[in-house]
Amino acid sequence: MTFIFWLPDEGYTPKRVTLCVRTDKHIKKTVLKKAGKSSVFWAKVKKNTNSRIDYWYETEADGQTTRELDPLNRVIVYANPLVSTIKRVSDGLGSLELIPLLPSESPLIYRRDITIYLPPEYAANPEKRYPVLYMQDGQQLWDSSACAYGGWKMDKVANELIAAGEIEPIIIVGINNSSRRDDELMGWSAYHRADSVKSNAKADPERILQTAVDFESYVIGTVKPLIDCMYRTKPEAEFTGTGGSSSGAMEALYLGFRNSSTFSKIAALSGGEAYYDDLISEYLPTDRSLKIYLDCGDQNLDAQLLTASVRMRDALVATGYTEGADLQWNLVEGAGHNEAAWAARVPEFLKFLHGIPKGN
Template identity: 40%
Template sequence: MFSTPSRSASGPLAALVLFLMSTLAHATTVRVHYDVGYGNRITLRGSKAPLSWNTGTPATWTAGNVWTLSWSNTVGDVELKPLVNDSAWSTGANYRIPAGATVDLYPFFGAASGRMQYVSNVYSPQLGNSRTLAVYLPPSYGENPLKRYPVLYAHDGQNLFNASSAFGGVEWRMDETANALIGNGTLDEVIIVGVYNAAANRLYEYTPCCDAQYGGGGADTYERFLIDTVRPYVDQNFRTLTGPRNTALIGSSLGGLVSFYIGRRNPAVFGKLAALSSSFWWNNQALTQQVEAAPTKVAVKVYLDAGTNADGLPETTRMRDALAADGHVQGQDLYYYVAQGAGHNEASWAARLHLPLTYLFPWQGTVY
């Protein structure tokens, strides 16, 4: 049994212990979470020694199917990719590993093709009606059961994935877009929950109180449906990452309005939101006036956009200005985009969907 050397200790053993302690304290470490099956292994190839792009460096298996490799932080930042048996490369972009960091990776090695799962007749005790949830499960969901995922809750779910249920027969192609972005390494894998609207009650459910012409006012109740019914169901039935940094909202038109409204009211639940072509005109721009009068900034990342073709651009620009005055910074916790020539329709939203998706969930942006 060895004793820990004192500060005054000297000799080869003390020097070795101090060297090892120093090395461990200043190491860069990668932990690859993946079950390769019996007899297989994970290697890493990368941009700097001790890694190279020509030959893989074996990682060490540890309990829980975690493959670990460490090196000195003096190497600097490294780009790398995991491989199975040093032959099958992980799907997506290279991983960037900052010097001195410990980084957990959850790769997959198959095609970048997620799958859909539909949950019918989800009852809302808050609203007294039922609807469908369309759940996009990302490519690695079945391949890497060690992985959990951030979640994007999307309104008007029937318009997102399937032309047969979409308004006017035009879908957002959200699953195809997510697959492509994950495959090229610009989007982190994310579970997308498309919450169908209750068609007869859409205007009521998606609006704060109350517009002089249209009424509305059910957004607070719809908020409770999302937070108290939908989200617990998703967290219980799918491998999710919880917490605001891994939970977002997205919608367009009135769906953009309600995304903005609910997200800012619940920053401890939703840490980011995307509001496309939002109906900020609602109730004489009351929501914008609230932001303008707010005494403190709400800590939520916000994506805002509008097209130039009768798409509410002046109202969206005013909201952008209100957020900027509140302390939001373009390119950091605010992304404002003007879609030249775009109108207020599903095709326009589908065409620029890659922007909010990659802003909300950029490659290697997930917090595990």
Template identity: 40%
Template sequence: MKRRTTTIAALGALLALTALTAQQAGATTVRVHYPAGKEGIGIIGNKGPMSWSKGVPAQRPEGPVNVWTYTWPDELGEVQMKPTLGEEKISIGGAYTLAAGSTVDIYPFFGAPFGKLTIVKDFASPQLNNKRALRIWLPPSYAENPAKRYPVLYMHDGQNLFDARTAAYGVEWGIDETMNRLIAMGKAEEAIVVGIDNTPERIAEYTPCCDPKYGGGKLDAYGAFVVDTVKPYIDRTYRTLSGKENTAIMGSSLGGIASVAIAQRYPDIFSKAGGVSSSFWWNNGAMIAKLPARVPVKFYLDAGTVDDGLPETTRMLEAMRAKGYRENEDLLFFKAEGARHNETSWAARVEKPLLWFFPWGSTKQ
């Protein structure tokens, strides 16, 4: 016991010395938001008194509860670090990179990297005069770290996203498994995913007016449903980051053109939109021919090489480039060799838009 007390005292003295040096030379600070209780928060890292094998204790300042702070001198330059819960539990996900002189707030978690799906049945749409389910995937830290808020991805065809038993053709996208994996590997930020079920009016709801063969034309009402009814419900019910910079929309096939069109109409709501195997053939390519002026939205588009609308998607890409969209800045395209127009192909590549929308280190609270 005496030896442990001596060790703790020594660490405390080292922490105080580090803080004093930082105040003199300029401070780089990490603020860890987590209900650590008696276990406390430690910091491991690649420089200074920190190492990847041995942490230093963070301090709880006078102020916000559950905010643990650690400071080091700017002269260390850029530092990579991770928080620990007590001495043994290391945070899930990637390392945090702090530039010299910065103050960074982080919201870690230490439990199993598995999110949770909740279903809201019979969610009413006043715009379309019908009801459907919302399938809401909450990321791994949601229940563990109540201080954290999250970006949101809205997706169409909710039945097909999480469960093969409800998927239209018995194959799911595996959005939950993919997100769990990317988060655990430290490749992607945590995000809430809202799957909006389709209805028997799917074709009409996901399309602008009007295809000579299939009709359609309820997309404006469906877009208003997403923006004016679904999103406000999600924002008031869950801990979201509600600004446009943290809001994305994505779908496949007709849901792909719905996502592109909704983002074009509401660039003040969405900053990211994904069109997977989008049906740009709709109404003889009218969306391509009547492409509006460039909007401040990042678009992800893809298509498979086997009966998946690649020629039309290529034309859409050319039209967007002509409007000023820049490759790999606000326009990303992926040609999926051998991929077809089905959930199996979409599940195999869905990590590409997820990583572009929510790369590790991109979310600011």
């Protein structure tokens, strides 16, 4: 097997590149050869291809050693830290791909990683297209000790539900958050802007609002078009959803309510407070083009959010949504406001939004 390392940035060429392949017991390192005067490095490695190959590179320049993912391979494993991987199609598992540091046209929106889950059958069915679910807080969606509060294991859950015939094969896109998370996800809320000024007299409510507007444009105008270009998606609203928890739940509802020509499915976990009241008063849809999963726990912070979650359910029902049809609202008894609680609900909202009716 031949490994090739090349960085497209012509202004930077490492002095030395080492391939690091992880096995069960140790890490095998191989120094790559440089191809003449180019910036391409390569090595032939004897490797058993009957199993997945996890690897990364160590580059040396100016006395510094830097760990690098393979710039020519987007497929990753959420380890601590991330590693590149070569998987077998016959494994019957989905894969994760990484688009690193995707920039925005707005100076208010920081560049960030985008992680894409592809279903197990994706590589074997080159003509087939798939529905897409866009999720906020992308770094928390997968199975890794690198996740600060524990991962949701959405890739593993999706693999299992697809294999069991409980959901259709889907693509899941995780959009990482940034240090401006609250303004990006909730800056559209008058309550959030007023609360920000109350907490910090120097806060600029117009800038906060613009941050939210620009983040909405980033999701719809940058992330989604790129995903539709790079992957075999079903780009129509009928096949496109958005989701998140906590602040991400507010954003999922905001995006869905305002952009029904782009999204038709929403998963909103553990949202509430006056943010939901702002959504109800300013953005509640007048049609019934959406399928909405809504829930809340009853412990710690979720206990404070619960009343507003009920108000959101009631407002949706009043506009014509029907529980059990195009709306599912769950009170999750004993659940708090944390990643483990949300991870436990992944099967529930995936089956509601993307479930295969029994008998099909």
